[in-house]
Amino acid sequence: MANDRLRWNNKYLQEAYKLPRKPSALLAKNKSRLLKQSGKRALDLACGSGRNSLFLARLGFKVDAIDISDTGLRQLVQCARQENLKIRAIAMNLQQVILPRARYDVILNFNFLQRSLFAQIENALAPNGLLFFESFTERHMILQDKKMNPAYLLNNHELKSAFPTLEILCYRETDCAEKSKGARASLIACKKQTTS
Numbered sequence: 001m002a003n004d005r006l007r008w009n010n011k012y013l014q015e016a017y018k019l020p021r022k023p024s025a026l027l028a029k030n031k032s033r034l035l036k037q038s039g040k041r042a043l044d045l046a047c048g049s050g051r052n053s054l055f056l057a058r059l060g061f062k063v064d065a066i067d068i069s070d071t072g073l074r075q076l077v078q079c080a081r082q083e084n085l086k087i088r089a090i091a092m093n094l095q096q097v098i099l100p101r102a103r104y105d106v107i108l109n110f111n112f113l114q115r116s117l118f119a120q121i122e123n124a125l126a127p128n129g130l131l132f133f134e135s136f137t138e139r140h141m142i143l144q145d146k147k148m149n150p151a152y153l154l155n156n157h158e159l160k161s162a163f164p165t166l167e168i169l170c171y172r173e174t175d176c177a178e179k180s181k182g183a184r185a186s187l188i189a190c191k192k193q194t195t196s
């Protein structure tokens with residue numbers, strides 16, 4: 001795991017990974033949905049240098065942004081300070097996280113896969129909370145024509161049933177010949193309010 005931290009720290013020193021970076025298209029397209037969300041507490045899992053955390057914070061969210069790379073997080077903190085945004089950067093290995101129950105109105109998980117977090121993500125959403133999840137599928141390895149660790153790739157159709165207690169609002173799996181995009185599965189899902 002220390003290796004993961006060093007590997008990602010090195011990436012965030014490269015120009016292509018430095019801020020400013022555009023937020024994910026899935027988030028940008030759902031700006032009006034996010035603005036309508038009544039609660040404003042958000043969590044960005046494996047946020048990197050925080051392009052998506054910044055997007056949410058600029059919409060008025062108070063964001064907890066977690067990543068193992070302190071180099072990525074440092075960029076995020078600097079940018080958040082300049083704009084006076086409410087972002088708490090947390091340097092942490094997500095293998096060891098215990099997420100609080102029913103805390104977040106929005107949870108983001110982009111380009112990162114840790115299956116052991118699935119149940120915790122469901123529990124950490126507040127009633128009516130939204131989950132935005134997008135990551136690479138096993139088709140990505142074929143499109144990229146290179147060997148990748150299958151533990152970090154979603155199986156085809158896996159994401160659709162990964163969060164059984166949430167209501168799916170949008171789901172798609174896409175293949176894109178463009179190398180930087182590849183094959184991904186995307187989900188927006190909502191935690192229904194329980195009536196008792």
Ligand SMILES: C[S@@+](CC[C@H](N)C(=O)[O-])C[C@H]1O[C@@H](n2cnc3c(N)ncnc32)[C@H](O)[C@@H]1O
Pocket residue numbers: 004008045046047048049050051052066067068069072092093094095109110111112
């Ligand atoms: C492909 S980047 C995605 C960054 C961001 N979500 C985005 O879409 O721009 C994957 C991120 O996962 C982080 N990461 C990898 N393993 C991790 C772990 N065990 N705990 C926390 N973060 C981790 C890396 O540091 C890196 O920032």
